[in-house]
Amino acid sequence: MRRLALLVTVAGAFLAPATPAFAHGGDAPDATAYRTTVTGISAPEKGLTVRTVEAGARLELSNTTGHSVEVLGYSGEPYLDVRPDGTWQNVNSPAAYVNQTLTGETPVPATADPTAPPAWRRVSTATTVRWHDQRTHWLSPGRPPAASADPTRAHRLRDWTVPLRVQARTFAVTGTLDWVPPPRTGLWWGLAAAGGVLLTALLIKWPGSVRPVALLGGLFPLAYALSTALDGTGPFVVLIVVGLIALAAAYRHPPFFLALAGACLLIFAGLAETAVFRGAVLPVSGPGWLARTCVACALSVGAALTVTGVLRLRRSIVVA
Numbered sequence: 424m425r426r427l428a429l430l431v432t433v434a435g436a437f438l439a440p441a442t443p444a445f446a447h448g449g450d451a452p453d454a455t456a457y458r459t460t461v462t463g464i465s466a467p468e469k470g471l472t473v474r475t476v477e478a479g480a481r482l483e484l485s486n487t488t489g490h491s492v493e494v495l496g497y498s499g500e501p502y503l504d505v506r507p508d509g510t511w512q513n514v515n516s517p518a519a520y521v522n523q524t525l526t527g528e529t530p531v532p533a534t535a536d537p538t539a540p541p542a543w544r545r546v547s548t549a550t551t552v553r554w555h556d557q558r559t560h561w562l563s564p565g566r567p568p569a570a571s572a573d574p575t576r577a578h579r580l581r582d583w584t585v586p587l588r589v590q591a592r593t594f595a596v597t598g599t600l601d602w603v604p605p606p607r608t609g610l611w612w613g614l615a616a617a618g619g620v621l622l623t624a625l626l627i628k629w630p631g632s633v634r635p636v637a638l639l640g641g642l643f644p645l646a647y648a649l650s651t652a653l654d655g656t657g658p659f660v661v662l663i664v665v666g667l668i669a670l671a672a673a674y675r676h677p678p679f680f681l682a683l684a685g686a687c688l689l690i691f692a693g694l695a696e697t698a699v700f701r702g703a704v705l706p707v708s709g710p711g712w713l714a715r716t717c718v719a720c721a722l723s724v725g726a727a728l729t730v731t732g733v734l735r736l737r738r739s740i741v742v743a
Contacts, residue, residue: 434578452478452525458579458601459559464587473596476553477559477656478706480525482596485551494554495586495593498522500537509548513541513628514735527562545569553655558583564648572604581664603703606711611700611719615693619725626731633731634673637684640724641669644692647717653708665692672728678739682732686693689725693718 464471471487475481486492487503496502496518504511512519515536523529533715546552563582568618569578580602584595625632627716648662665687672684699705707714 453698622727685728693722
């Protein structure tokens, strides 16, 4: 157990990205039908990067240029200032309150005036900041009209810009917002179920196959953990622990531990993550189909190891 704890600590330290500044609270979706894409910066500069994270719920700006870069609010007022010594927020900007949640329902106090001189408050020592930005989101309730008319294909909803400023020079991050049809949920569930049945039959007929199956089972949550960690979201520490438990079961697999490893894999890396089967855009770094494959395989392997462990445990009790 000490070795397992050490492995989890080391893996978590390795996978955890540099902590960005959060100018406000976050509420990243598990999956969504809206794809927010950054297409470029109108005046690119070495050391300045912007990307989407958390399934498009936020923009992430990293500034290693050595000078200040401001993000402007909805009325063109200074909102965020990413400086060499950290990230600062203008508390007089209405965006500081609107952007606290994805849907923007936080009341804006009367003291927030975009025409007032900036009142800067330091929110982090990091030079990377993440924020919700309503200019990049679909805010209307319900499905977009184009998607309702034809839900079988993707639809471009709009192009968007978020203005930036360096001293007196203004430029912008540009991007697109699309509606994307959901994946075939039933297909992924069917693949997971079929895989579970086949792997269970394999383990029963060839008991020696437990080791390679458990080894593969441990790799799937670790791969999924890596994709969520690179995006900066998700319970990747839980997935790391589950993956390491499955790898330990590949090394030594008495019946009870085999069943336990399978149950952890099934529940925490499988059932807890099945939202990936429902939405087209996921809070992961990498293609959505890869994350869905990891979850479907975790379901299959977890179910197979659980059933095999229980059967072996029952057999050992009967023999005893």
